[in-house]
Amino acid sequence: MSTMIRLQNITKVYQMGEEQVHALRGVSVEIQRNEYVAIMGPSGSGKSTLMNIIGCLDTPTAGLYELNGTNVSEMNDNDLAKVRNKEIGFVFQTFNLLARSDVLHNVExxxxxxxxxxxxxxxxxxxxxxxVGLTDRSHHKPNELSGGQRQRVAIARALVTRPSILLADEPTGNLDSKTGEEIMGLFDILHQEGNTIILVTHEEDIAAHAHRAIRIRDGHIERDELVTNRRVIQQAVHLSA
Amino acid sequence: MEFGEILRLSFAAIRGNKLRSLLTLLGIVIGVFSIIGVMTAVQVLQNGIESGLSNLGAHTFQIQKFPVMASQAEWLKARNRKNIDLRQAEYVASRMTHALYVGIESFDNGETVQALSGEKTNPNVTVFGENPEGISTNNWTIAEGRTITAADDRSGNRVVVLGKDVVSKVFPRGGAIGQEVKVDGVRFTVIGIFEPKGAALGGPNNNFVAIPLSTFMAYFGGNRRSLNIMIKAKGPEYYDDAVEEARFLLRTVRKVDPGKEDDFSIFSNDSMIATFNDFTKYVKLGVGFISFISLLAAGVGIMNIMLVSVTERIKEIGVRKAVGARKANILSQFLVEAIVLCQIGGVIGIFVGILAGNLAAMALELPPVFPYDWAALAVLICSIIGVIFGVYPAWKAANLDPIESLRYE
Incomplete structure (x- = not known):
């Protein structure tokens, strides 16, 4: 296994008026290719900040971040945009599709x-x-699709550039539990196909799909452990509906 | 990201907000419409005047008592001038060395021409008395029959050459040559018919007849009238000398003291066009200035709506940035949208403006005009307005923080 993500002593400090907020206080983590990792933590723990840095939406105040062998911690906006484009596939809680464009254009x-x-x-x-089983919906607008279908469009968009990592932020947060299971089943399959997946969630059920759970609290890694009792949805769910 | 894709995006965004886009670009439409409409109308009038002036041929100028385009004060002053009489005109004609032709002319409006068969015109025919060279300096050509000769003029023959409009009224079945007509009750023999000329703005068109100058003087009270002298220079290179020579000769024969201004007016096509252009220049400047201000106001409207559009699409901008859009991509997307908005307004404005301007052409029965230069300028101005007023909203969009935009509700 080769190292996909190497974080060394990452800190992030925000200036909020007079006050300095330490969102991350020295985080070091390595994630290998084809790992399936859940990042967990209560709100305000710094997990969103960590996700933004891993997703190259933000840069750390200090520390080293190597993505797929490239140091991205000191890149400028344009280079970061390029890295996001080629290396990272985002899946968001609120899907974040372009409302006026059809499925095909969103994925494009x-x-x-x-x-x-x-x-x-x-x-x-x-x-x-x-x-993701949505061929017959290619020319539908997002508002003509169900929540689960929308999230699958988002996954298709994330996958289309064959990124190094899939970064999913609460991907089931806006879905009912049955549809959430469907989406998690899709992630399981994608993992089995060799993708590296990082899941940001606060739900234990969802995190249980991953191999490894990294728990963040107050800007530190509280625990980093392998998941016992993994839930893998072996049976492919209906992808055609 | 290719330009076609950016363009497609802009049209999609504009279509997405049809009413809003329409109202926004209305300002541009009005600004461009007023420029193009007025410029087209002025161009139409200009063409009309130029074709009207083509009465006078190339490197030909005319001397007459009254100025052609003048203020009332100038005209009143000119009224006190002595008439140009035949003796003075012939003095000039016989001494000119740089002239190819010297035409001497007088005319009378509002006459009736009647055939012996009884067919007659309305009393609105212009009768020109011309020496033989006057036919040439007027640029008239004979379609049928013959022209007025020196012998006709010498003997005061009662012969007439008819304009096309008169022929169609008086001899609708043809066969005019050799017939007798009455011009203001005096019998004349028709010796020729003129080739029809393009309708001139307010000019006599083809509703005229020409008779020998001496005959005109005898029957139409020529001695009371001031004559016009038309001089065609031997060539373009002689034109200026010919004007100076004619001026000198006429001043001499009219005994104008040195240092006093001419007591006659000299003009040519060029000088008349220049006079008209002087006048239209101010119209153009005024309209241009007002339109420019209205375009500026429209530009502010564009900027306002683009700022609204950016705020509405913060989330979209966040998504685009998340999947790899660079600042330049976002900047060009919004900038092109503003420019396209302006251009749509501009094109509509050009189209409607040209239509409106050419209504003037239709009303005056002149050929329609397409002012390419102004249309191109309008397109250019619209782009500039789009850039000036689109760049700030686009810059704002491009510099949004991707994390905050994604979180924006």
Whole structure:
């Protein structure tokens, strides 16, 4: 296994008026290729900050972050945008699809910014949509889809650039438990196919799908342990509906 | 990210807010409409005047008692001038060395031409008395029959050449040549028909006849009238000398004291067009200035709506940044949207403006005009307005923090 993510003594300090807020106080973690990691913690623990840094939406105040062998901790905005485009696939709690665009265009979006030609873009987007079982919904707008379908579109969008890591922030937070199970089943399959998945959640049930749980509290790693009693949905759920 | 994609995005965003976009670009439409409408109308009038002036041929100028375009004060002053009489005109004609032709002309408006068969025109025909060279300096050409000769003029023959409008009224079935007509009750023999000329703005069109100058003097009270002298220079290179020579000769024969201004007016096509252009220049400047201000106001409207649009789409901007959009991508997306908005307004404004301006052409029965230069300028101005007023909202969008935008509700 090769190291996908190496965080060394990452700190993040926000200036809130007069006050300095220490969101991360020296976090060191290594995540290997094809790991399935849950980052857990109560709100205000710093897990969102950690996720933003891992997702290259933010840079650390101090410390080293190597993603897939590249030091990204001191990159400028444009380089970070490039890394987000090529290396990271985001899945958000609120789906964050473009409301006015259809499924195909939403999934194409990262490829547009990646400078992929129109023809190739369509091909890859369709392939990605097929993987989440939404081919027959390609020309629907997000508001014509159910919550579970929307999240699958978001997953297709995250996968379309074949990123190094899939970064999911409470991916089931806006779904009922049955649909949530479906989505987690999809993540399980993606993991089995070799993807590296990082899951940010505060639900133990959801975290139980991962191999490893990293618990954050007050800007520190409180515990970093392998998950016993893993729940893996072996049976592929209906992906066509 | 290719430009076509950015353009597609802009149109999608504008379509997404049809009413709002329409109201916003209305300001641009009005600004561009007023520029293009007025410029088209002025161009139409200008073309009309130029075609009207083509009465006078190339490097030809005319001398007459009254100025052609003048204020009332100038005109009243000119009323006190002595008439240009035949002796003075012939003095000039016989001494000019740089002239190819010197035409001498007088005319009378509002006459009736009647055939012996009884067919007649309305009393609105212009009768020109011309020496033979006057036919040439007027740029008239004979379609049928013959022109007025020196012999006709010498003997005061009662011969007439008819304009096309008169022919169609008086000889609707043709066969005019050799027939007799009455011009203001005096019998004339038709010797020729003129080639029709393009309608001139307010000019006599083809509703005129020409008779020898001497005959005109005898029958139409020519001695009471001031004559016009038309001089065609031997070539363009002689034109300025010819003007100076004619001025000198006429001043001499009219005994104008040195140092006093001319007591006659000299003009050419060029000088008339220049006079008209002087006048329209101020119209253009005024309209241009007002339109510019209205475009500025419209630009502020564009900026306002783009700022609203950015605020509404903060989340979208966050998503785009999360999946890899760079600042430049977001900047160009919003900037192009503002420019496209302006351009749509501009194109509508150009289209409606040209239509409105050409209504003037239709009313005056002049050929329509497409002011390419102004249209191009309008497109350019719209782009500049789009850039000036779009760049701040676009810059604001590009510099949004991706984390905060994603969290924005």
């Amino acid at each position: 979006l990262p490829l547009i910014y990646g400078g992929v030609s129109s023809h190739e873009r369509k091909r890859q987007a369709k392939e990605s949509i097929a993987r």
